[in-house]
Amino acid sequence: MSKKHILFTGFMLFSLFFGAGNLIFPPFLGLESGTNFAPAIAGFLITGVLLPFMAVMAIALSDNGLLSMGSRVHKVFGIVFAIIIYMSIGAFYGIPRASNVAYELGFKQIVQVDGNFPLLVFSILFFALTYYISLNPKKIVDRIGQFLTPILLLVLGVLVVQAFIKFDNISFAPKEDYASAPFVNGFLEGYFTMDAVAALAFGIVVINALRDKGSKSKSELVKGTFGAGIIASIGLATVYFSLGWIGKVIPKEQALGNGAEVLTEAARMLFPSGGGLLFGVIVMLACLTTCVGLINACSRFFNEIYPKISYQAYVAIFVLFALLVSNLGLNAILALAIPLLVFIYPISIVLIILSLFQHVAGGGKMMYRLSICITSIFALYEVLTSTGYSPDRVTEWLKIIPFFEYGLGWALPAFVAALTGYIIDKFSQKGNK
Known part of the structure; x- marks a missing residue:
C-alpha cells in the first residue's frame, strides 16, 4: 500500500464525514460561544473528530466490522443492530437528509424556487449523479479522493482565507449555556453530528478501498486505516476550527439563527456578487460526497449478508428509496x-x-x-x-x-x-x- 493511496483514502474519508450537518454546526458554535470559543471548540473536536476516528479504528481491528462488534453481545443482536445502523444513517435518514440539505441550503442559494416540483427535479438529478459515482466501488477513492475532495477544500479555503483577512477578531460575550459550560456544550454539538454512528458504516468503505488498492493482511489494513484516519482527522479538525472561527468573528449586523445563516451571511459579506453561489457549491459538494459514501457502505454491507442481489442492484435500490423519502421534505x-x-x-x-x-x-x-x-x-x-x-x-x-x-x-x-x-x-x- 503506497503513501499516495493512503493519502487519497484519507481525502475520501474526510469528504464522507464532512456532510452538510458538519458544515453548519461549527459556525453556530463560534457565534454562540464568543469569548469561550476555545473550550467550546475543544469539546466539539473530541466528539466530532476523535470519536469518529476511534470508530473507524474499531471497525478495522474487528474481523468482520460492525457485525463482529455487535456479535460480542449476541449473534442476533449483532445482525439486527448492524441493519438498524445502516438503514437509519442510510436510506431512512442520512441519504435523504443530505439530499434535502443540498436542495434547501445549496441549490436554493443559487436559484430562487418554490414548491415541491423543483425538489423532485433536483433530487432526480442529484441521485442520478450519486448513482453514477457509486456504481463502481473500486473507483470511489479515485472519484472522491482525487477530484471531489480537492474541489471541496478549495472552495472552503477561499471562504476561510477571505474571512481571516477581512473580518476583525472581535470577541463577543458567550450566549446562554456557553457562558457556564462551554466545553460540555461543544462536546454535545459534536455528539449530535452523528459522525460516530456514520463512522461505523464508513469504516468498511475505507477497508474495501484499501483492499481494492492491494492491501491484503489485517496488519496492512489496520496501518492503512490508521493513516487515512489521521489524514481525515487533521482535515476535519482544521476545517471545523476555521468554520467555528468565522462564526466567532463575523460582524453581528443582524440576528443569525443557525450555522447555515452564519455561513450564508459570511459568504455574502466576503463575496457580495457571488456569495450565494459559493455557499451553494460548498453545501452541494459536501452532501454529494456524504451520499456517495453512505450508499457505497450500505450496498456493500447488504451485498455481504445477502450476496444473491448484486452490489449494483443494491445501489439502485437505495438510490430509488432515498429519492422517494427525500421528497417527503x-x-x-x-x-x-x-x-x-x-x-x-x-x-x-x-x-x-x-x-x-x-x-x-x-x-x-x-x-x-x-x-x-x-x-x-x-x-x-x-x-x-x-x-x-x-x-x-x-x-x-x-x-x-x-x-x-x-x-x-x-x-x-x-x-x-x-x-x-x-x-x-x-x-x-x-x-x-
Missing part, C-alpha cells in the same frame, strides 16, 4: 428519524469504546452484555421523551445520575456495568483454567 425526515437516532447513538458509542478497550486489555461477553443492556434502557427512555411521552416519576429518579440533564445519563452507568462485566469475565476465565 426535510422536516418530515427529521421527525421520523429522531427516535431511531437517539436510540442507536449511545449504544454505538459504548460498542466503539469497548471494542478498542478489548484490543488493549481483553474482556468477554459479560462486559459487553451488561453495559449494552444498561445503555439500551437509557436509550429507550430517550426514545420515549423524543416522541413526547415523559414518564415524570422515572425522570425524577434519573435526575440524580451525573450528566443526565445533558442527555448523557447513560455514560456513568454504562461504565460501571462494563467494569462489573469485565471483572466477572476475568474471574470466569480463571475458573476455566
Whole structure:
C-alpha cells in the first residue's frame, strides 16, 4: 500500500464525514460561544473528530466490522443492530437528509424556487449523479479522493482565507449555556453530528478501498486505516476550527439563527456578487460526497449478508428509496428519524469504546452484555421523551445520575456495568483454567 493511496483514502474519508450537518454546526458554535470559543471548540473536536476516528479504528481491528462488534453481545443482536445502523444513517435518514440539505441550503442559494416540483427535479438529478459515482466501488477513492475532495477544500479555503483577512477578531460575550459550560456544550454539538454512528458504516468503505488498492493482511489494513484516519482527522479538525472561527468573528449586523445563516451571511459579506453561489457549491459538494459514501457502505454491507442481489442492484435500490423519502421534505425526515437516532447513538458509542478497550486489555461477553443492556434502557427512555411521552416519576429518579440533564445519563452507568462485566469475565476465565 503506497503513501499516495493512503493519502487519497484519507481525502475520501474526510469528504464522507464532512456532510452538510458538519458544515453548519461549527459556525453556530463560534457565534454562540464568543469569548469561550476555545473550550467550546475543544469539546466539539473530541466528539466530532476523535470519536469518529476511534470508530473507524474499531471497525478495522474487528474481523468482520460492525457485525463482529455487535456479535460480542449476541449473534442476533449483532445482525439486527448492524441493519438498524445502516438503514437509519442510510436510506431512512442520512441519504435523504443530505439530499434535502443540498436542495434547501445549496441549490436554493443559487436559484430562487418554490414548491415541491423543483425538489423532485433536483433530487432526480442529484441521485442520478450519486448513482453514477457509486456504481463502481473500486473507483470511489479515485472519484472522491482525487477530484471531489480537492474541489471541496478549495472552495472552503477561499471562504476561510477571505474571512481571516477581512473580518476583525472581535470577541463577543458567550450566549446562554456557553457562558457556564462551554466545553460540555461543544462536546454535545459534536455528539449530535452523528459522525460516530456514520463512522461505523464508513469504516468498511475505507477497508474495501484499501483492499481494492492491494492491501491484503489485517496488519496492512489496520496501518492503512490508521493513516487515512489521521489524514481525515487533521482535515476535519482544521476545517471545523476555521468554520467555528468565522462564526466567532463575523460582524453581528443582524440576528443569525443557525450555522447555515452564519455561513450564508459570511459568504455574502466576503463575496457580495457571488456569495450565494459559493455557499451553494460548498453545501452541494459536501452532501454529494456524504451520499456517495453512505450508499457505497450500505450496498456493500447488504451485498455481504445477502450476496444473491448484486452490489449494483443494491445501489439502485437505495438510490430509488432515498429519492422517494427525500421528497417527503426535510422536516418530515427529521421527525421520523429522531427516535431511531437517539436510540442507536449511545449504544454505538459504548460498542466503539469497548471494542478498542478489548484490543488493549481483553474482556468477554459479560462486559459487553451488561453495559449494552444498561445503555439500551437509557436509550429507550430517550426514545420515549423524543416522541413526547415523559414518564415524570422515572425522570425524577434519573435526575440524580451525573450528566443526565445533558442527555448523557447513560455514560456513568454504562461504565460501571462494563467494569462489573469485565471483572466477572476475568474471574470466569480463571475458573476455566
